Amino acid sequence: MPAPSTILVPVINTSASLDAVTAACAIARQRKGRVYVVHVIEVNRSLPLNAEMDAEARRGEALLRRAEEIASAAEFHVSGGLLQARDAGQAIVEDARDRAVDAIIIGVGYKRVLGSFEIGRTADYVLKNAPCQVWVVRQAVGQPAPAAHHG
Amino acid sequence: MYIIVAGGGKVGFYLAEELLNSNHEVLVIERDPARARAITEELTDAVMSGDSCEATTLDLAGVARADLVAAVTGDDEDNLVICEIARNRGVPRTIARINNPKNELLFKKRGIETTISATQAILGQIEQELPTHEMIPLLQLHSGLELVEVRLPETAPVAGRSVRDVLLPPESLVALIVDPGGVPRIPSGETRLNAGDALVVVTRRESMDKLREALIGAIHGLDT
Amino acid sequence: MNVLIMGCGRVGARVATTLDEAGHTVTVMDLNPSSFRRLPASFKGTQAVGNGMDGPALERAGIKEAHAFMALTQGDNRNYFASQVAHEIYGVERVLCRIYDPVRADIFSSLGLEIFSPTALGASVIVSMLLGDQAAKG
Numbered sequence: 001m002p003a004p005s006t007i008l009v010p011v012i013n014t015s016a017s018l019d020a021v022t023a024a025c026a027i028a029r030q031r032k033g034r035v036y037v038v039h040v041i042e043v044n045r046s047l048p049l050n051a052e053m054d055a056e057a058r059r060g061e062a063l064l065r066r067a068e069e070i071a072s073a074a075e076f077h078v079s080g081g082l083l084q085a086r087d088a089g090q091a092i093v094e095d096a097r098d099r100a101v102d103a104i105i106i107g108v109g110y111k112r113v114l115g116s117f118e119i120g121r122t123a124d125y126v127l128k129n130a131p132c133q134v135w136v137v138r139q140a141v142g143q144p145a146p147a148a149h150h151g
Numbered sequence: 152m153y154i155i156v157a158g159g160g161k162v163g164f165y166l167a168e169e170l171l172n173s174n175h176e177v178l179v180i181e182r183d184p185a186r187a188r189a190i191t192e193e194l195t196d197a198v199m200s201g202d203s204c205e206a207t208t209l210d211l212a213g214v215a216r217a218d219l220v221a222a223v224t225g226d227d228e229d230n231l232v233i234c235e236i237a238r239n240r241g242v243p244r245t246i247a248r249i250n251n252p253k254n255e256l257l258f259k260k261r262g263i264e265t266t267i268s269a270t271q272a273i274l275g276q277i278e279q280e281l282p283t284h285e286m287i288p289l290l291q292l293h294s295g296l297e298l299v300e301v302r303l304p305e306t307a308p309v310a311g312r313s314v315r316d317v318l319l320p321p322e323s324l325v326a327l328i329v330d331p332g333g334v335p336r337i338p339s340g341e342t343r344l345n346a347g348d349a350l351v352v353v354t355r356r357e358s359m360d361k362l363r364e365a366l367i368g369a370i371h372g373l374d375t
Numbered sequence: 376m377n378v379l380i381m382g383c384g385r386v387g388a389r390v391a392t393t394l395d396e397a398g399h400t401v402t403v404m405d406l407n408p409s410s411f412r413r414l415p416a417s418f419k420g421t422q423a424v425g426n427g428m429d430g431p432a433l434e435r436a437g438i439k440e441a442h443a444f445m446a447l448t449q450g451d452n453r454n455y456f457a458s459q460v461a462h463e464i465y466g467v468e469r470v471l472c473r474i475y476d477p478v479r480a481d482i483f484s485s486l487g488l489e490i491f492s493p494t495a496l497g498a499s500v501i502v503s504m505l506l507g508d509q510a511a512k513g
Binding site: 044045046047048049085086087090091094 | 153176178195196199210211212213215216
Binding site: 229239254 | 428429430451453455456459460463464476478479482485486
């Protein structure tokens with residue numbers, strides 16, 4: 001299996017998704033490839049898709065800056081953007097298709113529902129529908145879910 | 152317009168596809184999760200899985216900002232309830248598909264527009280005011296040929312000309328003309344085309360744009 | 376009073392029986408003839424097999440003579456539909472309609488029918504059983 005050189009990383013405010021950025025940078029750097037980070041703002045149907053989502057956009061920009069910091073610490077550069085969509089999974093898969101990336105690297109938390117592991121709706125959709133490779137970075141067991149308060 | 156289509160069966164699916172093609176914001180709500188997944192493949196984020204008869208589902212769908220709700224499930228009682236909830240939430244226009252023509256009177260008394268099931272009829276009703284929908288695909292034939300209905304607007308470049316003088320794309324022909332009074336005629340070369348006529352035209356799928364240009368003229372509205 | 380009841384389930388059968396015993400003229404309609412087994416042998420009213428959403432079936436069951444129509448099937452939407460047929464098309468004086476979903480019940484209440492929601496009623500009865508009448512009112 002060839003290592004991917006262009007990689008899409010969807011980011012949300014979890015340690016796993018920032019770990020995914022780190023991993024993507026390390027892999028793409030070896031191949032002199034590119035990493036795109038994307039944050040999807042899910043827009044409720046009570047609003048039009050292009051509604052102004054100021055608070056969410058600010059949070060998203062902060063996440064993208066955080067991803068850029070991680071990249072530059074690894075002496076790499078990422079480009080990124082915000083997307084507004086009804087469903088994050090669909091938006092990620094569509095973006096991967098548009099950019100024709102080799103892989104999506106997605107971070108997932110460790111969550112148990114009724115005793116069994118649940119991967120979450122977005123990662124599940126991406127795994128089932130992405131045209132490219134999908135790499136999953138799962139957070140270690142016992143780590144608190146919402147990280148990245150620092151920075 | 153934001154249009155909610157309640158019911159993702161054959162009627163709802165084709166209706167949604169056409170409305171998306173004419174650049175409307177569309178959401179299909181389908182009760183059966185398996186069917187919802189199936190149509191998501193084509194319609195992507197224009198599908199929601201849920202029961203449209205539940206006010207909470209319609210609220211989640213943003214019904215309050217919808218310009219139109221088309222209830223096209225296979226059950227007339229469900230379609231009535233969907234339209235009533237939609238109106239309660241302030242939707243200005245509701246259209247119900249009626250499966251049993253005997254029920255038309257009740258919908259009329261309740262002030263709900265109705266249509267007898269065919270997708271094209273619903274489309275026609277929705278699109279009446281819109282300038283871009285003078286061309287309605289009716290049927291795909293095996294050989295890559297397509298049957299379309301073309302309504303000639305006032306501004307049609309062919310209005311007042313005879314069929315013979317109209318330059319149609321290759322392998323296209325006017326098969327039938329229905330005048331505004333609803334009278335159908337099989338045209339000859341001398342038949343005059345008038346604004347308001349509905350033409351049933353056979354053409355090739357790839358010639359649709361050329362056909363539109365020839366009969367209707369420059370596209371105005373959403374595409375420009 | 377001449378009463379037409381749609382739906383011969385537990386509630387429909389009981390309402391029919393009670394009204395029949397009180398001397399009213401009762402017709403019960405149901406799609407499924409075996410539902411009429413819930414009526415006692417002493418029932419003097421009429422049993423009609425048919426769909427209460429269908430005009431001709433309602434006419435056969437005597438809706439034109441009915442002073443009251445009650446929709447008591449299991450389906451909220453069917454009950455609403457049939458009730459509106461009785462109200463809008465046949466102009467029945469009193470139309471009572473059972474709607475389980477309290478949200479739908481609220482919406483339909485403003486549309487010319489007498490709606491009752493066993494869900495909302497049941498909940499308030501249970502609360503008042505537990506806490507006494509004071510709490511239920513408050």
